[in-house]
Amino acid sequence: MSMPPPSPLAALRDVLIGTVVEDEHDPVSPAIGYGLSLAEAASAHVTIQSSSWCLFGTDSWLGGASDDGLTVIDRRLDALARAYAETAAGAAAQAGLVCTRDTPRLPYPEVVHRLAAEARLHDLTVLDLDPRGGILSLETIEAALMTSGRPVLAVPRTHPAFGGRRILLAWDGSLQAARAASEAMPFLRAAQAVEIVSVGDADDLLATVPGAEFARRLARHGVAVAVSDLPVAGSIADTLRGHAGLFRADLMVMGAYRHSRVREFVFGGVTRSLLMDAPVPLFLAH
Template identity: 50%
Template sequence: MPKPQTAAPTGLRDILVGLTEEGRGDETASALSVGLSLAGLTGAHLTIQSAARHLTLVAGAGWGFVNDLVVEENRRLSARARAVAERAVTEAALEGVSCSIEVPALAYPELVGRLTARARLADLTVLDAEARELDLDRDLIDGVLFGSGRPLLVVPPGCDAFSARRILVAWDGSAQAARAANDALPFLRAAEAVEIVSVVGEKDLSTAVAGAEFAPHLARHGVNVSVNSVPVQGDAAQTLERQASLFGAEMLVMGAYRHSRLKE
């Protein structure tokens, strides 16, 4: 369990947490816990979108029984989504956090579009990580990453409070890496230690701006920064995961790249 964050990131005024009720019964709530904790730390307003996935009715004669089941399931999912949102409002009030909720019931594509559009109005969106490759939550992550133009914090299972005392910044000199690091400045300034790490050997970085050249920029923003280059072991993701563990990082900052779901 991470220790509570002591230094508060500055500049965050609106935080959005996206939750989705799909009826599986195994939905995680780490994003909500982290969002509440971060809003309490920064004094930001918290918006919770607790959405229910709306199942589509089947057209045609003879499908009445099936449609009755679909209607009942939609009622159940909406009730569960609202219950989650109302519990969150109560928790926010106890923590002294300003909070508003949305409880839409939408079909698959509209649900992704709604969260993506709402994310454009927030300083930061917080979502739960999803291990399954083909899952609505994965599409929500992709939608916010590539469609909102705003930063996204993806929270792994088991996190019950925000903490980012030590942060690893993945750096390859790309526009995506620069944008991610800039978006993360509130967290980088508040961290005790930040390491810029470049993975060497996976792709050609000979013409890229080196991490050592980027570090002074962060230092001028008051970031306690160091630089490291590590040889690739396995692939870049595995190497970064290993380095994050060695550094004791509680947050990994990296740019987002479009890959096919099959390649991922």
């Protein structure tokens, strides 16, 4: 009897799930559940890095003086990070996944740098996206994107488990968009429906590589793809958010930070706007 072909997701061999505990009242990380279900779908090795933000100590950002109250908080955060990692490792074992775990207790900004460095060793990093509830969320995503050379999957709390049947590919003809699509190829090939969406007026779309031309490349890889050119409705980010709902997307693939992070912070930008209000998990590459 012939064996069924492996899922395209099997190209993912190493998945890093990263979470940073910075508050005792943090809800359970959505990245953990999402990352584990993705790793199970891909039969990938999973690394869980559950870090705690060390608020006090000789090398912390608050200095070296002693403070019993902050020391107690640090211990609680460390215990919570370890509990998250232990629970996740147990779930991975039940799913038959090979899992390693790391629970560093680090001050700012080392906690961000440690996760970004680990991201370089994996095919994909799955991170929490919680811009209103955690001050490290955006910085961690940005650091992993800009310094690891690897893609990041940012998961909002509305999506605790992986889904990839319907994928929206945001296309602006840039090198970042092309790289994101290339990195996301296992997801695109495994999806039931992929839509390439370009947003802008006629002059904008004529000045770039058309989505229809890129669609031919995806079709040669066996991707079931359609193409849409949309006028801007409010902003590019708003247009993409609205179309993700209409398309019933499970995942959005996009190039990140076509402009500098400083420019996006000061003037706004598509990447930062979507990170602040993501309708679905974002697969990002820079």
